[in-house]
Amino acid sequence: MQYKELDVNSVLDFIIDIPSIKEYFGDASLNVAEIGDGNLNYVYIVRSDDDANKALIVKQAVEYLRCVGEEYALSRERMSFEIRAMKKAYAILPKHIPKIYYENEDMSLVIMEFLGRHEIMRKGLIEKEQYPNFTEHISTYLSFFLFYTSSLYLSSDAKRKLIDEFNANTELCKLSEDFVFTTAYMDDETNDNENIVNNDDAKRLFNDMEFKAKVLELKYKFMTQTDALLHGDLHTGSIMLNKEQTFVIDPEFAFVGPFGFDIGALIANLVNNYIHHSIVTHDAKQQAYLLTTIQEVLKKFERKFLDLWTQHTSSALIADGFLDARYLDIYKKKFILNILRESIGFAGAKMARRVYGVAGVEEIRGIDDMMLRHKAEKMALSIAREFVMHYENIKTIDEVLEMIQSER
Amino acid sequence: MQYKELDVNSVLDFIIDIPSIKEYFGDASLNVAEIGDGNLNYVYIVRSDDDANKALIVKQAVEYLRCVGEEYALSRERMSFEIRAMKKAYAILPKHIPKIYYENEDMSLVIMEFLGRHEIMRKGLIEKEQYPNFTEHISTYLSFFLFYTSSLYLSSDAKRKLIDEFNANTELCKLSEDFVFTTAYMDDETNDNENIVNNDDAKRLFNDMEFKAKVLELKYKFMTQTDALLHGDLHTGSIMLNKEQTFVIDPEFAFVGPFGFDIGALIANLVNNYIHHSIVTHDAKQQAYLLTTIQEVLKKFERKFLDLWTQHTSSALIADGFLDARYLDIYKKKFILNILRESIGFAGAKMARRVYGVAGVEEIRGIDDMMLRHKAEKMALSIAREFVMHYENIKTIDEVLEMIQSER
Known part of the structure; x- marks a missing residue:
């Protein structure tokens, strides 16, 4: 099949004869709307005219980076990696991955479950939503996905x-390397750049060679460390959830990279949200909720990852019986501490890049009052710096929480 | 072409019609002898009857690990990686790689330059040979090969x-992971195992959990760190040389792995030779020569690697101007120190594995007097342990030399 870029008018013609789609919708007539608000792709929702709850998502990659424009070419093969990553994740943990109804690598297109009762986590968190099952779910997702795709x-x-x-x-790895x-x-x-001109904080960041040298070390890890299959872009915009369910979407950045990169992305975005509520809403309850969430994500991940490791005693890395119980335990504790450390290092880079780089986060770049926005930026850079400069010395999860709270 | 395992009788029939081979030998009649003394493959020398100096090497991989036997299956595709690695290395540095006259991946066979005036370094070193150009050559090989295949x-x-x-x-990476x-x-x-029964040193090694936990950390690096293309098995048996020239051969273990693994392999084998001359020949001059060689390899590698880095200011890792000169310098020094450290860590594992594992080295396992052999083994394990336990804290090359000399 030859690739053709679809639009809101041609989507229906394309999907109408696909058996699995016909089966899903039955004889109902359908309507289409574009809902793409991502940075990279076009996303459509196809609904049954008979039943608005009956709907599927059509996602197609185009030959450029959508959020920058057609002049920033980006090959659509990224969709092949997204499809592969979704299938891998679904095989490991179907509970947290949307079901795929149809895929077509030639068309760089996937049709999947519509998460109608779920919201983008970033939006929910900005609106002071709380999700009682989130840390349980995401720690399962992270521990399962990272463990089962690793050499452990x-x-x-x-x-x-x-x-x-x-x-x-x-190409998508290169986007992360660059951005x-x-x-x-x-x-x-x-x-x-509008915000960078005459901005002392930006100037300070760009000249902070000590910080940038540490960022470079993290970049090198990103480029050369093949621990496990990553989502690659696990911010709160890649999570759709409600109080009962949690789904991880959009893994087009998937690649085999360092354990800490996905965890770090998530932590960074939770901290960005915490900053928003510290500077803009002053909602102490939401701040406390976010801190608890960060703590629980890290603690539960650690416990579940180690539990999986206990269940699987022999691997490519460790032959059964190679170490005695005591030293195996010491080895594992050091290993998991290193994952925590690198996660916080990556979280720092992920936070700092959102301040002046392409694709800022709503929580900070979306603040209309420029004085408050600059205050939030300052706080983000301050925590990011703390993370990046000191991640290698972290010993406990509580220290991470202290690092976040000590910066204003 | 279908694969067929050749023997000393069928080699000639196979090569006789290859144009580049015909061109090389002209009309002369040819004779063949098997010279394979490697662990993995069959190696033949084809000579002109008219001129004994006119000769080529025919190397063919078979479907098993030669040094263990036909019951240890090993797919012959390893020859494809050897051919690819030789070509890459030849493109970077033709001076130190044998010229390829013919290659055939279907037959898992390569025909290459015969190094008639060169000897296997291990043998030469055992016979107290010295090579005045070796450190210059091998440091060029290591720095060029590692730098030009890295993200730098x-x-x-x-x-x-x-x-x-x-x-x-x-499969070959797995051999290293295992052995x-x-x-x-x-x-x-x-x-x-003959040497392990009732051997307290072996028992101590097998129960040295602290050491083995560190070996496991090195194994993890080996399995997950993609710094640069490696030779993968750079011991002194993979080097053919004389006083003027140095060639690196047999890169069938080639893969993209940690910088320090090749350097470590070389250092380990130089130290093993040093041990031989300390325990068996007591030749102080040769011991001093080997220590100087180790020091020069490390020092010259460091200088040449940094020189190459200075010549290439922009790379996948570092955008030109990202760091100022001072911090770039600090970053590079830390980076190269890390290569040194990991090299010594890997050297330790490489030494320790040769003591009781499959495929020991002539310098130690070849000692006939069992008392002396055990003394040499003890010394090897002692230095290996020093390397593996402390490599992360090394600050200078001189410390490495001290670590070697302090163990008896």
């Missing part, structure tokens, strides 16, 4: 095959 | 393509 579980052969499947996702670790800390046309 | 030089895209080319060399990092430290049928 896979055979050497299976691990290399996994690398093979995602190794060619160069997370590079251009956000120096003069670049993709930055939010 | 390659684009993100080129680096991922490189990973792609070698990622499937699973270098695992089975040599626990009961295993592949070990030199």
Whole structure:
């Protein structure tokens, strides 16, 4: 099949004859609306005219980076990696991944479950929503996904095959290399330059060589450490949830990279939201909720990851009986502490890049009052710096919480 | 072409019609002899009857690990990786790589330059040979090969393509995972078990959990760190040289792995030779020569690697101007120190595995006098332990030399 960029008018023609879609909708006539608010792709919702709750999502990648414009070319093959990553995640943990009804790599298109009763986490959190099951769900997602795609579980052969499947996702990895670790800390046309002109904080950041050298170390880890399959862009905009359910969406950035990158992305975005409620709403309850959420995500991840490791005693890395129980325990504790540390390091880079780089977060860049916005930016940079400069010395999760609270 | 295992009788029939081979030998009649003394493959020398100096090497991989036997299956695709690695290395540094005259991946066979005036370094060193140009040559080889295949030089895209080319060399990577990092430290049928029975040193090693936990950390780096394309088995048996020239051969273990692994392999084998001359020949001059060699390899590698980095100011890792000169310098010094540290860590594992594991080294396992052999083993384990336990704290190359000399 030849690739064709669809629009809100041609989507129906394309999907109408797909058996699984016909089966889902039955004989009902359908309507389509574009709901894309992502940075990269076009997203449509197809609904039954008979039953508004009966709906599917059609997502198609185009040949450019949507949030920058057609001049920023980006090959649509990223959709192939998204489809592969969704399927892998679904196989490991179907509960937290939307069901795929149809996929077509030629068309760079996927049709999946519509999460009608769920909201984007970022929006919910801005509106002071709380999700009692979130930390339980996301810690399961993170621990299962990272453990079962790592050398702690896979055979050497299976691990290399996994690398093979995602190794060619160069362009999206390059976006992270550039936007997370590079251009956000120096003069670049993709930055939010209106806010950078005559901005002492930006100047200070761009000249903070000590900080940037540490960012470079994190970038090197990102580029060369193949711990596990990552979502690659696990911010709160990639999570759809309600009080009962949690889904992880949009894994087009998937690649085999460092354990801490997904955890760090999530923590960074929770902290950004905490900053919003510290500076804008002053809602103490929501601030406390966010801090507890961060703590629980980290604690539960740690426990569940170690539980999985206990269940699987032999792996590509550790032959059964190689270490005695005591030293195996010491080894594992050091290993998991290192994941925590790197997660916080990556969280710092992820926070800092959102301040002046391309694609800021609503919680900070969306603040209309420029004085408050600058205050929030200052606070974000301050926590980010704390994270990036000191992540290698963190010993406990509580220290992370202290780092967040000590910065104003 | 269908694969066919050749022998000393069928080699000639196979090569006789290959144009590049015909061109090389002219009309002369040829003779063949098997010279394979490697662990993995069959190696033949084809000579002109008219001129004994006119000769080529024919190397063919078979479907098993030669040094263990036909029951240890090992797919012959390893030859494809050897051919690819030789070509990459030849493109970067033709001076130190044998010229390829013919290659055939279907036949898992390569025909290359015969190094008639060169000897295997291990043998030469045992016979107290000295090579005045070796450190200059091998430091060039290591620095060029590691730098030009790393993210300090390659684009993100080129680096991922490189990973792609070698990622499937699973079986040989698995051999290293098993033999270098695992089975040599626990009961295993592949070990030199005759020497292990009733051997307190072996018992101590197998129960040294503190040491083994550190070996596990090195194994994890080996499995998940994609710094640069490695030779993968750079011991002194993979180096052919004389006083003027140095060649690196046999890169079938090639894969994209940690910077320190090749350097570590070389250092380990130089130290093993040093041990031999300390315990067996008591030749103080040769001992001093080996220590100087180790020091010069490390110092010259460091200088040349940094020189290459200075020549290439922009890379996948560092955008030009991202750091100022002072911090770039600090970053590079930390980076190269980390390579030194990991090299010594890997050297320790490489030394320890040779003591009781499969495929010992001539310098130690070849000692006929069992008392002396045990003394040499003790010394090797002692230095290896020093390396593995303390590599992360090394600050200078001189410290490495001290670590070697302090163990008896």
